[in-house]
Amino acid sequence: MKYAVVAPVAGGVTADPAWMAEFARHLEACGFESIVVVEHTVLMTQYASVYPYDASGRVELTADTPVPDPLDLLAFLAAHTERLVLATGVLVLPNHHPVVLAKRVATVDALSGGRVRLAVGTGWLAEELRACGADFATRGARADEQIQVLRTLWADTPNGASFHGKFFDFDHAMSYPKPAARIPIHIGGHSRAAARRAGRFGDGFQPLGVAGAELAGLVSRMRSAATESGRDPNALELSLGHMVAKIDQGRAEKLADLGAHRAILAMPPVTALEEATDVVSACAQRLGLIS
Template sequence: MKFAVVAPVAAGVTADPKWMADFARHVEDCGFESVVVVEHTVLMTEYDSVYPYDDSGRVELAADCPVPDPLDLLAFLAGQTERLVLATGVLVLPNHHPVVLAKRAATVDVLSGGRLRLAVGTGWLKEEVEACGAPFHARGRRADEQLQVLRTLWEHRPEGADFTGEFFTFANAMSYPKPLSHIPVHIGGHSRAAARRAGRFGDGFQPLGVAGAELIGLLTEMRESAQAAGRDPAVLEVSLGHLVARVDAARAEKLAALGADRLVLAMPPVRDIADARELLSDCARRLGLRP
């Protein structure tokens, strides 16, 4: 089992370089596998969209909460750490042109020594997606193409890369640097469409906030989609969610029995770095990551 820690964006600290550097180094020192950063290109003071991860339908972040660009933040954290995997969770695909995203992600991967993992999703905030210029209703089809564009541009093709799709088209394109090896791309989401996308295109699936029969159904959908696409479902990683303050070895074992390869642990909105370090240290001890 691997353990990832989500930076506490709701605390308003993730744009503070000293706070985040101290946080990431302590995550690494505690023996966690990865640090995860979230994305919102913009937040709205008013919106009609329904946030799917809270019964209120409203996101817990204030519209003026600092939410730094995830890849820029991870590039900064790469220089503050040595072994820690640097992950998005999730990067909102429709907010990005995949040709530009391929270059940015490969750059972070190379400069970090091959430590990047992308978890991507199609987004829930219609107003944000449309502000970034993408049609909200088509974001699923667009995401399928985006994932193919990323892989196409990351491959070594001496004659240049070609792609023709509904949304993106190019020919003879050379994008360097290439990733050091293979950038894992995990699909985040709680829908059957996300499960199918993970099976067809992903290296893993991250259905946070889902449990019980619903989770089993999504994992079955992912594996069936992988088989239908001629892929081995056994190689796809599953990342499930839990809380830094509550997870322990027994809970981790139960989730591993459901098929989890990684737990993505949410932090409470702590502002004091000493409190954050204490929470992380206590969690690491409960999980047996450090004495």
């Protein structure tokens, strides 16, 4: 089991350079695999969209919560760590043109020595996507093409990369630098479409906020889609969520029994760095990452 910790965006600290640099260094010292940073290009003071991960239908973040650009934040953290995997969780694909995104992600991966994991989703906040110029209704179909565009541009193509889709079209494009290593793309989401996308195009699936029969159904859908696409379903990673303050070895074993390769651990909304590092240290001790 691998353990990733989500930077505590609800605490309003993720744009504090000293706070985040020390937090990331502490995660690395405690033996965690990765740090995960979230994305919202904009948040709205008023919105009609329904947040799917809370019964209230409202996101817990206020619209003025600092949410740094995830790739810029990971580039900053790369300079303050040596081994820690730098992950998005999730990057909202409709907010990005994939040709530009391919360059940005490859740059961070090259400069960090191959430490990027890209978890992507299609977004739930229609008002945010519209502000970014994206069509909410076609975001799933666009995402399928976006992932293919990323892989196409990251490949070593001597005469340049070409892609001809419904939404994106180009010929003989050269995008450098290339990633330092193959960048794993994980699909975030709780829908059957997300599970299918993970099986067809992803290296992993991150269905946070689901459990029981619903989770089993999504994992089965992912595996079936992989098989139908001629891919090995056993090669795909499954990342499941838990809380930093609550997980222990027993709970981690239950996640492993569900097929999880990684636990994505949410932080409480702390603002004091010492409190945050104490919570992380206690978690690492319970999991046996440090003595």
